Amino acid sequence: MSDIQFDIGSLQAAYQAGAGIADVIDTVLARIGAAGDPGIFIHIATRAELLAEAETLGPFDPVAKPLWGIPFAVKDNIDVGGMPTTAACAEYAYTPDRDATTVARLRAAGALVVGKTNLDQFATGLVGVRTPWPIPRNAVDPKLVPGGSSSGSAVATARGIVSFALGTDTAGSGRIPAGLNNIVGLKPTVGALSTAGVVPACRTLDCVSVFALTVDDAYVVLGAASGFDPGDPYSRSVPIAPPASRPPVLTVGVPAGPDRKFFGDVSMQSGFEAALATLEALGARLVEIPFGDFYATADLLYEGAWVAERYAAIRDFFEANEASLHPVTRKIIGGARNLSAADAFRGLYALQAYKARLAPVIASVDLFCVPTAPTHYAVDAVLADPIVTNSRLGTYTNFVNLLDMCGIAVPTGTRDDGLPMSVTLLAAAGRDALVASVGRDLHAASGLALGATGWRQPPARLDVAPAKDGIELVVVGAHLSGMPLNGQLKDLGARFCRAARTAPSYRLYELAGQTPPKPGLVRVGSSGAAIEVEVWRLGADAFGRFVAAIPPPLGIGTIDLDDGTSAKGFLAETAGLFAATDISAYGGWRSFVAKAHDTRRQLESMPPAE
Numbered sequence: 001m002s003d004i005q006f007d008i009g010s011l012q013a014a015y016q017a018g019a020g021i022a023d024v025i026d027t028v029l030a031r032i033g034a035a036g037d038p039g040i041f042i043h044i045a046t047r048a049e050l051l052a053e054a055e056t057l058g059p060f061d062p063v064a065k066p067l068w069g070i071p072f073a074v075k076d077n078i079d080v081g082g083m084p085t086t087a088a089c090a091e092y093a094y095t096p097d098r099d100a101t102t103v104a105r106l107r108a109a110g111a112l113v114v115g116k117t118n119l120d121q122f123a124t125g126l127v128g129v130r131t132p133w134p135i136p137r138n139a140v141d142p143k144l145v146p147g148g149s150s151s152g153s154a155v156a157t158a159r160g161i162v163s164f165a166l167g168t169d170t171a172g173s174g175r176i177p178a179g180l181n182n183i184v185g186l187k188p189t190v191g192a193l194s195t196a197g198v199v200p201a202c203r204t205l206d207c208v209s210v211f212a213l214t215v216d217d218a219y220v221v222l223g224a225a226s227g228f229d230p231g232d233p234y235s236r237s238v239p240i241a242p243p244a245s246r247p248p249v250l251t252v253g254v255p256a257g258p259d260r261k262f263f264g265d266v267s268m269q270s271g272f273e274a275a276l277a278t279l280e281a282l283g284a285r286l287v288e289i290p291f292g293d294f295y296a297t298a299d300l301l302y303e304g305a306w307v308a309e310r311y312a313a314i315r316d317f318f319e320a321n322e323a324s325l326h327p328v329t330r331k332i333i334g335g336a337r338n339l340s341a342a343d344a345f346r347g348l349y350a351l352q353a354y355k356a357r358l359a360p361v362i363a364s365v366d367l368f369c370v371p372t373a374p375t376h377y378a379v380d381a382v383l384a385d386p387i388v389t390n391s392r393l394g395t396y397t398n399f400v401n402l403l404d405m406c407g408i409a410v411p412t413g414t415r416d417d418g419l420p421m422s423v424t425l426l427a428a429a430g431r432d433a434l435v436a437s438v439g440r441d442l443h444a445a446s447g448l449a450l451g452a453t454g455w456r457q458p459p460a461r462l463d464v465a466p467a468k469d470g471i472e473l474v475v476v477g478a479h480l481s482g483m484p485l486n487g488q489l490k491d492l493g494a495r496f497c498r499a500a501r502t503a504p505s506y507r508l509y510e511l512a513g514q515t516p517p518k519p520g521l522v523r524v525g526s527s528g529a530a531i532e533v534e535v536w537r538l539g540a541d542a543f544g545r546f547v548a549a550i551p552p553p554l555g556i557g558t559i560d561l562d563d564g565t566s567a568k569g570f571l572a573e574t575a576g577l578f579a580a581t582d583i584s585a586y587g588g589w590r591s592f593v594a595k596a597h598d599t600r601r602q603l604e605s606m607p608p609a610e
Helices: 008-016 021-035 047-055 101-108 151-158 176-180 215-225 266-281 292-302 305-313 315-324 327-338 341-363 379-384 386-393 432-446 486-491 540-548 589-605
Strands: 041-044 071-075 112-117 164-169 184-187 207-212 250-255 284-289 367-371 405-414 420-428 471-475 495-501 506-510 519-523 532-538 554-560 566-572
Touching: 008 021, 008 215, 021 041, 021 047, 021 071, 021 112, 041 151, 047 112, 071 151, 101 112, 101 164, 101 215, 112 151, 151 164, 151 176, 151 207, 164 184, 164 215, 176 184, 176 405, 176 420, 184 215, 184 432, 207 215, 215 405, 215 432, 266 284, 266 367, 266 405, 266 420, 266 432, 292 305, 292 341, 305 315, 305 327, 305 341, 315 327, 367 432, 379 386, 405 432, 420 432, 471 540, 506 589, 519 554, 519 566, 532 540, 532 589
Parallel strands: 071 112, 071 164, 250 284, 250 367, 471 566
Antiparallel strands: 041 112, 164 207, 184 207, 184 405, 367 420, 405 420, 471 532, 495 532, 506 519, 554 566
């Protein structure tokens, strides 16, 4: 059992083949010992405790319990019933009598809690060294910081001690440690995972995050633990749809060249450029975005309102036990004593202004790709300059929760100096499935081993078929991915399902007098052709709102596809074909538009007539 891969699919296959859960538990404990790193865990369950919990699971049943027998670790600012919660401050310790909601849901799905992991004290930091316990050693290179604040959770996952681990993420604590340890860090939409039972840092921004060896594993965990929690006033009902295939055209915003910050780290810059080239090879269209307002938003996080919020979270303890805090943590949180309510409101007003300014920018692309961290730091460098180094690590993370975005950090390769390279994919709240689907493809393209284990990446294990709920919609023209009106679908929460072709019984026309240009699809029977289309899925209410806004001569009818299925989609009234041009020979609207663009460019390049 000692050589078994702990990604969820491999471990479930081992159980299916007859592996015993006691053997898995022994492997976990053996790997903890082999790591020889006392900084990873603050508390570890005993073998007897783990066996007793395993006894409650019943026989192996991955359908009823999708995480049956899967070992996981929990950051020690998240409650596990019967285990002490310290937030990396021994004087703060208490032993809860019940699990945090997210932990309870994972246990109900069959997962086994191995122990509580180390962190930057009170989740204040991105470096992983602000702890009175030993500093966890980076799993890839022990000279590097492990990243924080969820340091122990990332290292435990990267070493293959557990299949996944919970962290928290307020300013990047679920992403930076992932990037520095060659694993996946999923930061869901704020509110998707309950924070009931989590020691708050900034309660309005906090979210539980997931560290895993693969995107599939992280998303399985998200699906098992998500859901509205009436016990958490910041909980939201965020639909966690399964990741689908990537749309044929995907617009990815990236920081404009002059705005990219690497603080002199040319290896990180080269690694990021290589990751962008991989995205382009996967079919993404990169759009350079000025990033000044994103950086200005990030700067707000350690000013005014949100520093005061950290102080408010532990004020009584802080005032009674100030000397027990780590010196750097004490300095940061204690700075809130000099702030006034006016300072807090000033920060809130500034954030609202940036939100308004950036909303159309965020909506202008499908998602963003940024470096997970702008550079790597050695432990010695961070200890010598704890504030500046920490601040720089948050360059591409601090603004995310402030702007209500979801994200996922994924490994993309190895830098030219041998250190791990990672990027983070970001999107507007609720688009978790999109960033996961792109992240999965990007990670797979890297060909990297998992974490620091040397294990091969397993095949994708999630069913990428579209969700069963909602209504499929066939789009033909300006609503195709990458086309001018596709944003109308995304604004309604539509999800791309698949590219398809109609049955060979349709004709496609360019309609006259339409702005932007639009096609019309008409059923003609045996004299027709197969036309390229896309199938998207909307909720029933969104579908109704979308259909109500369709202008004549277009309407919705039933479209037959060449795979024998049918779905509702755009059709044109024959009365609207006056002066229209039959473009069926192009096979689809996208091909027609591309050809028309090439023709126009050729005409523009021709010398003027004499």
